[in-house]
Amino acid sequence: MLLIPSLKNKTKKIKIRTITDPEYFYIPLKSYRSEMQPVVAVGCEVKKFQLLAKSDDFFSSNIHAPVSGIISECIQIDGQNFIVLKNDFKNNELTFPADEYTQLTTQEFIQKLSNFGIEGSGGARFPTHVKYNNTFSEIDTFIINGVECEPYLSADYVLMKEQTQELMKGLQVAQYFIKAKKIVVAIEKQNKELSRVLLQISREYNLPLSIKLVKNNYPQGSEQQLIKSITGKEIKKGEIPSQHGILVNNVGTIWAIYKAFCENIPFTERLVTLSGNNNGTLGNYLIKIGTPIEHILKETQISTNNNETIVLGGAMMGKAVKSLLTPINKGSGGILLLKNQKTKSHNCISCGYCVDGCPQRLMPLEFLRASAEKNLMKLKEFDVQNCIECGACAYICPSDLPLMDAIFEGKMLLHNN
Numbered sequence: 368m369l370l371i372p373s374l375k376n377k378t379k380k381i382k383i384r385t386i387t388d389p390e391y392f393y394i395p396l397k398s399y400r401s402e403m404q405p406v407v408a409v410g411c412e413v414k415k416f417q418l419l420a421k422s423d424d425f426f427s428s429n430i431h432a433p434v435s436g437i438i439s440e441c442i443q444i445d446g447q448n449f450i451v452l453k454n455d456f457k458n459n460e461l462t463f464p465a466d467e468y469t470q471l472t473t474q475e476f477i478q479k480l481s482n483f484g485i486e487g488s489g490g491a492r493f494p495t496h497v498k499y500n501n502t503f504s505e506i507d508t509f510i511i512n513g514v515e516c517e518p519y520l521s522a523d524y525v526l527m528k529e530q531t532q533e534l535m536k537g538l539q540v541a542q543y544f545i546k547a548k549k550i551v552v553a554i555e556k557q558n559k560e561l562s563r564v565l566l567q568i569s570r571e572y573n574l575p576l577s578i579k580l581v582k583n584n585y586p587q588g589s590e591q592q593l594i595k596s597i598t599g600k601e602i603k604k605g606e607i608p609s610q611h612g613i614l615v616n617n618v619g620t621i622w623a624i625y626k627a628f629c630e631n632i633p634f635t636e637r638l639v640t641l642s643g644n645n646n647g648t649l650g651n652y653l654i655k656i657g658t659p660i661e662h663i664l665k666e667t668q669i670s671t672n673n674n675e676t677i678v679l680g681g682a683m684m685g686k687a688v689k690s691l692l693t694p695i696n697k698g699s700g701g702i703l704l705l706k707n708q709k710t711k712s713h714n715c716i717s718c719g720y721c722v723d724g725c726p727q728r729l730m731p732l733e734f735l736r737a738s739a740e741k742n743l744m745k746l747k748e749f750d751v752q753n754c755i756e757c758g759a760c761a762y763i764c765p766s767d768l769p770l771m772d773a774i775f776e777g778k779m780l781l782h783n784n
């Protein structure tokens with residue numbers, strides 16, 4: 368793992384901010400691994416929190432309207448499908464039966480996670496109901512992932528700091544069904560000031576909670592690295608953590624569980640860090656899913672120029688956006704404005720830094736050759752599918768080789784063949 372600059376001080380001390388809602392929301396139809404099917408047609412009036420799209424694939428999560436309004440069109444942005452929702456600014460809400468969670472069976476709990484579109488908010492967007500569906504054998508360690516190891520991002524930090532009661536309530540709901548022997552909240556050493564408040568408030572909820580401070584390394588927040596750091600166990604390829612009595616949830620996911628079970632609100636908003644090499648109104652914003660970046664920049668009086676790249680997500684794992692209509696999705700922890708850096712690739716010098724830095728113990732340099740040669744056998748042999756796309760290899764490579772491009776291409780080649 369790598370020690371990289373944290374760059375979080377620009378935003379971590381700023382209290383949660385909000386922006387006004389846009390006139391148009393662009394609701395992404397892509398979920399974890401499948402394309403969602405709209406259940407509303409163009410011209411339909413919809414209420415806030417109404418179901419907009421779903422899929423028969425178990426590995427997907429429902430999508431709901433963040434506001435009330437009219438479905439104005441279905442469009443593609445940068446090759447992805449979106450429903451466009453025109454806001455009527457009335458916020459007419461759909462209400463759901465107010466179930467007390469203690470009255471639900473385990474299956475009803477899992478069904479509600481699915482119905483309310485709860486998914487991992489750490490970036491991977493794995494549907495939470497799938498994780499919990501594998502869980503009820505016996506969970507020894509319930510790990511709450513508060514390790515936000517990407518540079519710049521501080522949304523999870525402020526969530527733990529300012530929404531501690533809500534997080535504990537969400538945790539209480541999850542723990543009611545999981546009955547884990549212990550709950551471990553993992554935070555980075557650089558955020559150790561959060562320990563006291565988290566422990567203090569957890570006592571009010573009678574939770575078997577402890578805090579584990581982990582190194583400020585990258586990618587310490589990835590599920591496999593975190594499990595290793597906390598339990599010493601290695602999750603092998605093809606295994607799932609619950610086989611080892613472990614369940615991991617991001618703090619943002621626990622907050623979404625709080626919203627669903629304590630406020631009866633589907634996953635329609637999240638905290639997003641707005642940061643980077645820009646001195647506008649940076650900070651952590653509570654933003655509705657589907658809000659386009661264009662609107663967020665306007666609301667925060669941030670102007671952009673051709674010398675900047677706008678990244679959705681973190682600086683290491685996020686994706687550069689091509690259109691400012693690209694919206695926030697459930698996994699978007701940040702919007703970063705990063706100065707373009709002109710880099711020229713040089714030949715591989717076989718230094719092995721990429722191998723040493725890879726948390727998955729892969730050989731990233733081999734992906735360059737295998738992808739260029741479209742060598743499917745080599746891509747399988749060197750296990751490109753086991754890459755978690757953390758970007759550590761590309762970050763450390765002294766020859767600035769396009770390792771991530773090779774990895775994405777290699778995965779695509781295997782997917783299509």
Ligand code: SF4
Pocket residue numbers: 724725726727728729730731753754755756757758759760761774
């Ligand atoms: S090969 Fe994949 S997992 Fe390994 S460092 Fe590179 S991006 Fe990360």
Ligand code: SF4
Pocket residue numbers: 714715716717718719720721722731732763764765766767768
């Ligand atoms: S870090 Fe770059 S230069 Fe060094 S072995 Fe890996 S690909 Fe080659």
